[in-house]
Amino acid sequence: MKKLHLCCASKKEGQFRPTLNYILVTKQECVATNANIMAIIPSKEIFTEQFIEDMPERFLIHRDDWAQLIKCKIDLEFINNSIKAFIGNRELTIKIHTEESIGKYPQYKDVIPLIKTQSSIRDVGVNAELLSTLQIALDCPAVKLTFHGNNKAIYVSAINYDGSYGIIMPFIL
DSSP, rough: OOGGGGOOOOHHTTSGGGGEEEEESSSSEEEOOOSSSEEEEGGGTSSHHHHHHHSEEEEEHHHHHHHHTSSSSSSSETTTTTEEETTTTEEEEEEEEEEHOOOOOOOGGGGGGOOGOOOOOSBBBHHHHHHHHHHHTTOSSOEEEEEOSSHHHEEEEEETSOEEEEEEEOOOO
């Protein structure tokens, strides 16, 4: 499983925007953001067809629970608004959350730059540590950066593109 929890807000950062402590899971994709970086992974890259069929249309998993899930065997089950998984011989039950109970997840699609809007830029600053975190979360050895103009989100995709991508916010030099 992908290390999406690395892109969530830290407990300190997330105290003002609690939903950023969670990963949004939909039947199409899983999304994690801390407002500086965002990773988006197709759900089919993480879960089985049966799991996707059984799960609700949209739910949230806390970053700490996701960190536990990535240690589990691939066989996950969705039962009674929770995820059942196994770590060795130990059964793990992960509670899922709704946006009604935690808060509305940010409109993440609104900040994703359109590929067709590329433009030349003069200078852009990128936080290397955040880019490294995003690369680890996308689980890829190398990434491609696509720039869309000064002060616009930078589109980050895996070189071995499996449908996973993300964005990183630039900083002004």
